[in-house]
Amino acid sequence: MLNHREKRRYLAIMYDDNTILLPFQLHEKIAERFKELFGAINCELAMLKLYDSKFGNILFVGCNLKYLDYLLVSLSMTQPSFTVVSLSGTIKRLRKNVSSLDIRNIKSIAK
Amino acid sequence: MSKILDLDVIGIDSSYSTNMKPAENIISRMDKRQHPFSHYYPYLVVSDNVKTLDGKTDLFLIDPFQRKDAIKRKIKRGVGIEVSIAFSKKLDASLVGKWLKEVKSIYEFCKSNNCQFVLSSGATSVNELVSARSFESLLKLIGISPINYWNEISEWLYTKNKARWVHAKS
Secondary structure, X not given: OOOOOOOEEEEEEEEOOOOOOOHHHHXXXXXXXXXXXXXXXXXXXXXXXXXXXXXXXXXXXXXXXXXXXXXXXXXXXXXXXXXEEEEEOOHHHXXXXXXXXXXXXXXXXXX | XXXXXXXXXXXXXXXXXXXXXXXXOEEEEEOOOOOHHHHOOOEEEEEOOHHHOOOOOOEEEEXXXXXXXXXXXXXXXXXXXXEEHHHHHHOOHHHHHHXXXXXXXXXXXXXXXXXXXXXXXXXXXXXXXXXXXHHHHHHHHHOOOHHHHHHHHHHHHHHHHHHHHHHHHO
């Protein structure tokens, strides 16, 4: 049997600072919308997973590469709104990308 | 912000752009009234009402669910027809499916009438902005080639701005 590992992509997603929802609740909202639009089977196969971003209003979500387009569509069609600020093949690289962005500046624009 | 979203140009409503410095990556969206900064900002005249649609309108914001008969009669060659994603966020799944079908038909309408199809975020805040990669996923889902879309929209924006500068110089 081949020891094959599915390729994954990790997304940094910015959400509204004023939301009362916790990161895991926001992740549930994203998964719920994904299921609504593309079905429960695709949602399970996408293997959406929430990671601790350690940045303010930023979520890290991982998904199977094959289902990346579905996730991006779900994110752009979900209420509350989410903005994808970075995308990478590894969490380490994603964290590096996000820390190089001027998040404080983005937050001040958001306000 | 445009760099983060991987977009070359962002359209900003004229009421927000009054307190901003003119920049290459900003296009001001305004109504028919002449704003003082229109001389040094690239801009597009936007309308969302069929009744006010005339030769000066660059971009017409359409609700995909509205009847298209009146638009078909009034729309002119070269006008951009804009569909906003923000509207679809509040819809339930079955209506999202219908919305996507209507967006596809608008794209086909644009192709047959020499109009420019424009997909926009419809954002009213930074958190509602949509990245280039997300736009591409949505376009793929609708059945539009992202490469063709970006090429066509760049060309259309270039033509719009070029015409405006030639007019301003003469």
